[in-house]
Amino acid sequence: MHPSLLQDSVRGCPKEIPHNEKLLSLKYESLDYDNSENQLFLEEERRMSFLGFKCLEISRWVICGLIGFLTGLIACCIDIAVENLAGVKYYVVKQNIEKFTEVGGLSISLILWAVLNSAFVMVGAVIVAFFEPGAAGSGIPQIKCYLNGVKIPRRLMLHLNPHLLNTLVVKVCGVICSVAGGLAVGKEGPMIHSGAVVAAGVSQGRSTSLKKDFKIFEYFRRDTEKRDFVSAGAAAGVSAAFGAPVGGVLFSLEEGASFWNQMLTWRIFFASMISTFTLNFFLSIYNNKPGDLSSPGLINFGRFESDVSVCLLLSSPKPCVISLYVHRPCLQVMEAMLVAPLGPDQSEDYPLQLFCADGEYNSMATAFFNTPERSVRSLFHNPPGSYNPLTLSLFTLTYFFLACWTYGLTVSAGVFIPSLLIGAAWGRLFGILLAAITPNGSVWAVPGKYALMGAAAQLGGIVRMTLSLTVIMVEATGNVTYGLPIMLVLLTAKIVGDYFVEGLYDIHIKLQSVPFLHLEAPATSHWLTAREVMGAPVTCFNRIEKVGTIVDVLSNTSTNHNGFPVVMPVAASDNLGKICGLILRSQLIVLLKHKVFVELARSRLTQRKLQLKDFRDAYPRFPPIQSIHVSQDERECMMDLTEFMNPTPYTVPQETSLPRVFKLFRALGLRHLVVVDSENRVVGLVTRKDLARYHLGKHGLEEMQLAQT
Amino acid sequence: MHPSLLQDSVRGCPKEIPHNEKLLSLKYESLDYDNSENQLFLEEERRMSFLGFKCLEISRWVICGLIGFLTGLIACCIDIAVENLAGVKYYVVKQNIEKFTEVGGLSISLILWAVLNSAFVMVGAVIVAFFEPGAAGSGIPQIKCYLNGVKIPRRLMLHLNPHLLNTLVVKVCGVICSVAGGLAVGKEGPMIHSGAVVAAGVSQGRSTSLKKDFKIFEYFRRDTEKRDFVSAGAAAGVSAAFGAPVGGVLFSLEEGASFWNQMLTWRIFFASMISTFTLNFFLSIYNNKPGDLSSPGLINFGRFESDVSVCLLLSSPKPCVISLYVHRPCLQVMEAMLVAPLGPDQSEDYPLQLFCADGEYNSMATAFFNTPERSVRSLFHNPPGSYNPLTLSLFTLTYFFLACWTYGLTVSAGVFIPSLLIGAAWGRLFGILLAAITPNGSVWAVPGKYALMGAAAQLGGIVRMTLSLTVIMVEATGNVTYGLPIMLVLLTAKIVGDYFVEGLYDIHIKLQSVPFLHLEAPATSHWLTAREVMGAPVTCFNRIEKVGTIVDVLSNTSTNHNGFPVVMPVAASDNLGKICGLILRSQLIVLLKHKVFVELARSRLTQRKLQLKDFRDAYPRFPPIQSIHVSQDERECMMDLTEFMNPTPYTVPQETSLPRVFKLFRALGLRHLVVVDSENRVVGLVTRKDLARYHLGKHGLEEMQLAQT
Known part of the structure; x- marks a missing residue:
């Protein structure tokens, strides 16, 4: 499906595209919050001293402080820029009115006003539409998806991965122009998005846009760690927008709900606080009242007196998004x-x-x-x-x-x-x-x-x-x-x-047909078991597998699997193997790229052993399989996966009920859950889409269709 | 160990009882936050309609509202009682001073003052020491343990289970007397405890003290649900004590950290809010200013002006609890x-x-x-x-x-x-x-x-x-x-x-040697695997087991296990069976009590089938095995555990690293985690104490000893 078409579906009215919300797209990839605890990882962890862990902990705090500081700074820039641009606009129009009211009435001023507004909005719209379509909108749904564990492709929405700096600049300029242009919009959604983008950038210690790798924070180049920082960034964004540091923390928690951790929350709170206070501090300097930190946040409701006693409860009308079908x-x-x-x-x-x-x-x-x-x-x-x-x-x-x-x-x-x-x-x-x-x-x-x-x-x-x-x-x-x-x-x-x-x-x-996982399995889904929801048959690899087989499987665009159980064949007659590990597409690609073949290792004994660093350097944009050249000779080689696979993937028996599978999947942030029979043989694989498929509709449990698009 | 001795150890100085903090007691039981999804449970869940789930959800909200209301009311009572008692005291002494200052100086007044204070404190101390020793102290450590998943025995500390009403009354009177008696104490710890006790009482819909079962909220008679309500109660307590509803929610989350859930948090917040506002509302009526809700909480710091700019950071001296060895x-x-x-x-x-x-x-x-x-x-x-x-x-x-x-x-x-x-x-x-x-x-x-x-x-x-x-x-x-x-x-x-x-x-x-689980496994514990930490050999039962064997195992006080894997023997020569379920001591006791034996079922076909209700009625005080009489004939009968065991317990392979086991255990609130080999045979069982044993000391990873006391 063409990206621009997909983007339309975002803005499409439910009535016009009736199938879309009943579909789950298979194009979205899932984030993996479960560490692949393979031998390389365990060796590194075991080598690391207590002091090493302390240093990591301190780096995390430093990064969170940085995230908060930068987010606050961005908020400050937006605020000052909007104020000045709007000031210029008002000044020009006011001048004009004073000049023309006597002679020609207000019509000329109104036209000037309209032209100025259009100009601002045009600049904002041009940079967004042409340079970074993903910067459109508030960005909050994207953050929600990311924290939920869905990787959103770049052309669509969230740019947490590539070209962060571009997105950030476009986003910030866009929101300044929109607000200054007098559109009926706010700057808090973009603030949250900016915070997340800053976090994704800072925590990785490198920039694709600038093509620069600072060689720091390499340990944090994996989904688990990155998500933590993005949570902190989103919280810092909320905090800067509303002057609500606690609200920011709770926003992050509400969205990234299942991954609560005390130290993490504390760090998120730190980022939030720093963000509010950075904004406040610079604004107070800008307003020539240094040290007056009494009006935190971009939005301030003013002080209410405390004599509320009885309040009326009113519910709101539901929002109706009027959508326009304009693609180009x-x-x-x-x-x-x-x-x-x-x-x-x-x-x-x-x-x-x-x-x-x-x-x-x-x-x-x-x-x-x-x-x-x-x-x-x-x-x-x-x-x-x-x-x-x-x-x-x-x-x-x-x-x-x-x-x-x-x-x-x-x-x-x-x-x-x-x-x-x-x-x-x-x-x-x-x-x-x-x-x-x-x-x-x-x-x-x-x-x-x-x-x-x-x-x-x-x-x-x-x-x-x-x-x-x-x-x-x-x-x-x-x-x-x-x-x-x-x-x-x-x-x-x-x-x-x-x-x-x-x-x-x-x-x-x-x-957008995103496989979004809610907090709990639908209440009435106890009659479903892993056997019904799992995907089967599963493509498995042997512990020592032929390179050709691996390349063929990875190249198969119709399946496009990302995780493969590694099995030991039990008997020749048995086509189901006993589970002994799980390996990811990204890992296999790195292995193929470095040609870690059994035969080559024997001939070139001096060859450098593959390290965790090689995987981290490739993160998060692992090359596609098509870009890796494997010769016909190499196809006959064998690859030993033992060292790289996760030897202890989580498994469940086939009889496990859906809520139980769901709970395990959600609590641990899994991407693949292997379903085994009583002999520990792989019979199926549960992924995000298998669980997101079921939801409670008006008439009980409903099942969504899966679409390749 | 005699309870009074154990209580001493609570207050004992580390220097005097040097071994205790290096020990983990095996006497503490763990709460089970993992539902035993046996056939009975699944049948009930599958029978339940969508409307039924809605009703449950509404009951949860009602209970949380009640918890908040009652906690607020208690806070209000404490406040008013303390104020009045202190007022009387001050009045009497003032009268005395005015009368005697001229004739005999202040010494008589001072003595009167001392006598009055002593009298108040005596009343408080008497009711606590003689009636409910568990009501002593702030109660916060107990709440921490409970939310962490440790069941604290009654004679020791927390009375979340038996005689809630007694504890509550003693706690409230005790804190009133202590504060009115001029002790250097606060009322916020007891408020938190009271909130938790109210929650534990209300949510179960019955009272042991009053010997009354209201036949409501029966669905909530299990650890998972009860813990949720206790969290809400603790939050309501904090909220009432400090006028800090958000702080209350965060307190509950920080302590019961691993069980975050959005709807639950929202309910906890509801309880907190109701609690603050109940307190406020009644206090405003008491102070003849109805509707003035501006001073929430028992403790109010007054309004600070906002001109903080630079603040000095000072760290606090560490507390030294001077403990007194007075037992009787x-x-x-x-x-x-x-x-x-x-x-x-x-x-x-x-x-x-x-x-x-x-x-x-x-x-x-x-x-x-x-x-x-x-x-x-x-x-x-x-x-x-x-x-x-x-x-x-x-x-x-x-x-x-x-x-x-x-x-x-x-x-x-x-x-x-x-x-x-x-x-x-x-x-x-x-x-x-x-x-x-x-x-x-x-x-x-x-x-x-x-x-x-x-x-x-x-x-x-x-x-x-x-x-x-x-x-x-x-x-x-x-x-x-x-x-x-x-x-x-x-x-x-x-x-x-x-x-x-x-x-x-x-x-x-x-x-107290409580097996308290922290948020994460110690950083340097990656070299430990499930094989090293698990308890082995494991006492297992067969799917169809002899009654005599079960009674003997349960009666064995030296082991005192609470969970038993159910296995299928693979071969006669093999002494390890394949896992097919997990059954709890409490379930076995209910089965034995109702004499659910295969032979009897055949002879008495009309006998009522055992239902989930029978298990719920026995919760949480399952009778000890000694109180159940099993005749010699009955010992020869067989019991079919299939229907009652949890058929899909979580398992891990032996090679799983400690942090991975820890994460699974903590994220799902497990009580037993079965360790299996590649053939799915039970080789060990990980429980709370196995994980709590390892902690980071000054010199790296330390292992605590296990003690039967």
Whole structure:
């Protein structure tokens, strides 16, 4: 399937591509959080001294500190750049208005405004569409998938592997342009993505874009370690975006749920803290108030007073992603430019402010004219009576549709801020109406609080995050007494939302047919056993295998397996071998590349022994099998896999129930689970897709189809 | 070993009982977080409808809500009772002082004061020492062990199983008396314990103390479910104690670390929230300010202003638990009474306040005279110059030794508040000194902030909690900008502390020889394999086994095994059988009690089939084998274990490295892990003690001895 087509499916409406969400793509690779404890690895570990382990531990802390620092710095750059660009824009337009209001009315200024916005958005859209299509969108679904254990191919979405620097630059520039261009977008999603990208880059100690290997942190070049750092990066991103370090940690945990570890969490928290404080520190210097660290995060809800007593529970409307079928980069840019002038900040209310008397100002105009963050804050804190209900409803509707449209654009953008703004608007509207219809209106007339609850409900209904979102909201409001109402609102929003449709990110993930593993097996799946779910027959290798066989198996594009049980044949008549190990495609490729053949080893005794370093250097972009030349003579050689295979892969008997298999698979972050019979013979192999296939639908357990695309 | 002796070892000084911390007791049983998925269980699960699972889920939420509500209520009762009792005490003494100051000086008042304090403490000590010795101490080590997966016998410590109501009542009364009696103790440890006890009680839907079975929540009568609820209870306790719902959740997660699950965490958070808000709500009513929910938690640090810029990092001195060797209940009561009159609140500074001019007051006297919580707050917030450095040093020293002594007493008491107070005192002292020696003292002269950092360092050095403590402190101060300094202080305290000795709770746990599993296997243990660590030979049963054999094995007190692999004999010559299941002692006992013998089943065809309910009714106090009478005839019968054994126990090959075994064991919360050879024959069994035995000492990997006691 062509990448651009696949990308469409991301943005495709469920109704238009009905099969896609019932399919699981086999094209996605799984990450392996289970160490391949082969002889090389064990030898290295056994050689390593206690001091060596201490050093590794210290490096991990250093990396986390770096991740936090860089993420905070990026957040700071974005903030300052957006502020300055927006300032320039406002200044130019204001100049223009002052010049032309007398002579020609506002139309010229409006056009100028539109042109400026379009220009910004165009720059943002161009760099994204042409250079890094993966930088589009918020990036949160990608992070979710990665933490869940799915490797997302580069052309599609997440660039945690290749050309990190490009993605990062494009992402950052993209979000600056989108926000400065007045699109109905936020910068928090991109912040999270940037944090993850920074983490993936820093932790590997090398850069593909710069073609430079710093020869440090080589120990961390494997999936397990990298995932830990990416968690820290995502947390640092959340932390910088919302000034919510604890919320960041919980976000990472909620998404990468099954891999909790105390020291890791502590490091993630460290990265989060450093990130918030870096941002704060530099912003305080920028604002000429060095040392004033009181307003953490890019988004600040302002301080709420603590007199919440009773709060209304409202659930949010489910989000409807309006998707546009525009595939070609040029068209994508055109589309983005089209939306910008429609953007909220030059609506018909704009002139209102201009014609106000001196000293007065129109709150509605503020809501439209300001950056979304400021509007949210105004909606929360402006005194009762600041907003006209009718204009507010109009604003809510306009902004809702704009946000839906914008979400599908090829720009770097987040969905948090628009959601918060829409929610705050209708929450405030609700508060105003409630105050109007209740007899003793004064008791209920705290529209700012309804705005907060509305914002929470709207955002919760869209992203369906729970614990982490509560904590983020509480940290952003800086008042723990709002915790319970926010929590209840989020809970209600989730329950009501889940009844109709999944969360936005989950829809996103499903539309891409990603084999996403949820936390637990579907409740009613106890009647399924490993025998039913496993893939069989399994391609196995012998301990000492012919090179030709290996090359043929690896070259077979129709199967494209990644893990192969290594077996000992029991008897000639028996076609099932006894399990004695598991070897990965990536390992076999390195072995073939270095021509580790039994015959050659005998003839060239002086040859350097293959080391773990050779595998690490190849990580994570192992060459395809086609690029490795194996001559006809070499095909007749033998390869001894004993030293390189994982000699103790996890196995389960065939009768194991699906929830049990699921639990093992998820708790250990496995990629392959070998199913054996009572004789320890390999009868099947369970992989991620086999487990992700089953899900609870409206009518009980449903099974998704597997697709090669 | 006699229980009282064992209890001594809890409080024993490491120097006096040198072997104990190098030993692992075999007397502790492990909890089983792995469901025994036998045929009965699978049948029940397969019968259950989707709606049934929904109902279960809703029950879980209801129980968590109840746990939160009750914990909050208990916290409220404790708070109000302490306040009133202390009020009465102060009133009586004040009356006395006014009456006698003119005629006989203060000596009579001091004696009255001492008598009153002693009386309170006596009541507290009597009920604890005579009725429930397990209610002594803070209870946090017990909760740690329970969440880690160790069942603590009743006579020793935690009463999560029997007579919950008794423990709860004694614990609550004990802590009220201790705090009102002026001991240097806090109420937060007991709150956490109370929360856990409430959870263990509520979730089982029955009470042994009241001899009442409500016939509800029967599904939750197994270790897995119960542990989840106990986590929620502990979190609710933390939440009520500190007004820190997020901190509570993180505390539970940090301790019960390996069992993270998103829905569970969300429920735990719900319980925490409900708990804080219940407490708040009732306290606001009690204080005649209904609806004012602004001061959550029993402990409140007051509001800090946000101008922290640079903070000094100080690590804490390691705690030295002075332990007293007083075993008999009477002596224990005497001891407790002895400490009370020495208690801080009638020190020599007391008269100072009385001789102050009207309108003036002496901050030092306040520190001694007040409840510890108030003193902490004063140390944080009083303006510079309130304290005399000399008196403050004296206070710190006195209080330090008193707190050490008090910790060993037979009263319900927590270590948090005394630690905070000591830390705040020396932190403030440090701040004063720093201001005195620096030239431009005014910049550094914020002694309240040094007090906060000192408090964090002291507490962190004692309990060695990390993430959760940071969040608790931040939530209690209500200011997120202190997050980074607090975190750095805690980190330093932990690193420095760990260099010398383990944390207080860990020392506690080690002195009891509890097989506590840390998060990861020791770093340098890769050279150990399952073959070396496993217990062998293993007592196995056949699928159809003679009753006599089973009774004999179960009655053997020297082995006292709890799990038995079920095997199929391969050949007559082979003494190792092929694994086909795993059965637990508790299951066998229920089978024997109900006489589920093959012969009887044939003769009495109408007999009711054994159901899962029979196992649940017996949970968690399965009768000992000695109480089950098996006649000589019955000994010749056979038992068919097929239906009741877990047919798919987790197994590992012998070559698996220790870290790999550890990971599997910990991630799945196992109790037994069967080690098999390449033929799937049982060669060994790994249990908790086999893994807990290895730990990193000063000189690399150390192995502890196993003791039957």
